[in-house]
Amino acid sequence: METEALSIRPFTDQVFKRPYLIAGPCSAETEEQVMSTAAQMAEQGIKPDLFRAGIWKPRTRPGSFEGIGRPGLSWLKKVKEEYGWKTTVEVANTQHVFDSLKAGVDVLWIGARTTVNPFSVQEIADALVGVDIPVLVKNPINPDLSLWIGSLERLKKAGITRLGVIHRGFSAFGKSIYRNLPRWEIPIELIRQFPELFIICDASHICGNRPGLWEVAQRAMDLNYDGVMLETHCNPDAAWSDAAQQVTGSGLKSILDRLTIREEKSADPKFIDNIEDIRHQIDVIDSEVLNMLGERMKLADKIGMFKKLNNISILQSGRWNEIIEKSHEKGKKLGLSEEFITKILTAIHEESIEHQERIMIES
Ligand code: PEP
Numbered sequence: 001m002e003t004e005a006l007s008i009r010p011f012t013d014q015v016f017k018r019p020y021l022i023a024g025p026c027s028a029e030t031e032e033q034v035m036s037t038a039a040q041m042a043e044q045g046i047k048p049d050l051f052r053a054g055i056w057k058p059r060t061r062p063g064s065f066e067g068i069g070r071p072g073l074s075w076l077k078k079v080k081e082e083y084g085w086k087t088t089v090e091v092a093n094t095q096h097v098f099d100s101l102k103a104g105v106d107v108l109w110i111g112a113r114t115t116v117n118p119f120s121v122q123e124i125a126d127a128l129v130g131v132d133i134p135v136l137v138k139n140p141i142n143p144d145l146s147l148w149i150g151s152l153e154r155l156k157k158a159g160i161t162r163l164g165v166i167h168r169g170f171s172a173f174g175k176s177i178y179r180n181l182p183r184w185e186i187p188i189e190l191i192r193q194f195p196e197l198f199i200i201c202d203a204s205h206i207c208g209n210r211p212g213l214w215e216v217a218q219r220a221m222d223l224n225y226d227g228v229m230l231e232t233h234c235n236p237d238a239a240w241s242d243a244a245q246q247v248t249g250s251g252l253k254s255i256l257d258r259l260t261i262r263e264e265k266s267a268d269p270k271f272i273d274n275i276e277d278i279r280h281q282i283d284v285i286d287s288e289v290l291n292m293l294g295e296r297m298k299l300a301d302k303i304g305m306f307k308k309l310n311n312i313s314i315l316q317s318g319r320w321n322e323i324i325e326k327s328h329e330k331g332k333k334l335g336l337s338e339e340f341i342t343k344i345l346t347a348i349h350e351e352s353i354e355h356q357e358r359i360m361i362e363s
């Protein structure tokens with residue numbers, strides 16, 4: 001089925017070099033802090049495509065800094081006047097939209113805690129009817145692709161023609177090296193369905209710390225994202241929000257300098273020839289894998305019939321553990337991780353149970 005584009009115009013007509021850069025503090029705290037953050041970036045020769053700052057901060061727990069509010073918008077205006085950089089803020093309700101538009105903010109973004117709530121997203125969409133401004137939608141905090149797409153659809157219906165997304169990771173209970181798990185497969189599926197969407201990786205909120213930022217940003221570049229969002233603060237350790245993940249102007253520069261930017265395509269005929277040859281070999285193997293899976297399921301049907309006739313249960317956990325263990329051992333020699341082997345075998349096993357179940361209930 002053909003999907004209809006969500007963004008019907010390119011997100012930006014600015015000429016930019018990948019990565020499209022959104023940088024600036026997590027929160028606008030004081031005029032001095034906003035201006036010296038911008039100054040630090042400029043001193044490093046960095047010109048962000050968008051200068052960001054949170055004005056209203058949706059905090060998970062009450063009692064932490066909840067944003068400076070309206071006065072902060074005039075500091076962003078000052079950054080724009082002094083440096084010529086476009087600005088972006090997070091909006092979560094009608095008042096935020098009106099205040100931001102009045103202050104000349106160039107791009108709006110919807111935060112992860114807002115994307116989860118269709119009432120809030122609809123309220124923002126309604127406030128934007130008749131307004132021509134690009135909007136970026138962060139992924140919802142839970143790994144729900146439909147909810148993410150639904151928010152984009154609400155904005156499109158309200159007449160927003162330039163839409164983009166920000167991948168900031170997904171909440172999970174328990175310890176992890178990430179503040180928010182990247183779950184790269186979710187944004188990859190979004191872009192498969194809507195290849196026209198402009199996509200930014202918010203490495204700061206995925207990592208929650210400084211040391212991991214480069215690797216996540218590099219992964220995003222390798223996956224052909226358009227850009228990155230990196231929270232930047234003149235004095236990160238003293239930041240009023242997200243202190244652990246913000247970088248200074250020079251910290252930002254060193255991340256950007258270390259990024260390798262790869263192209264999606266090459267015009268070199270030798271490269272094209274080589275890659276086509278390898279892709280052909282992959283297609284042959286993929287088709288063989290599918291044929292073999294088909295054969296394997298025929299055997300599952302057969303064994304299902306046999307178990308049925310002898311009144312034996314479908315699942316025998318001893319047998320299943322044996323398969324997993326043997327395969328881990330074999331996989332190791334083939335350079336396949338245990339995680340991959342478990343994932344793929346679990347999927348095969350589930351399908352096989354499904355087949356046997358069907359045989360069992362057939363009269
Ligand atoms: C932010 O960008 O500062 C922010 C609050 O992000 P998120 O909505 O991704 O938590």
Ligand code: MN
Nearest residue numbers: 026231241242
């Ligand atoms: Mn933040």
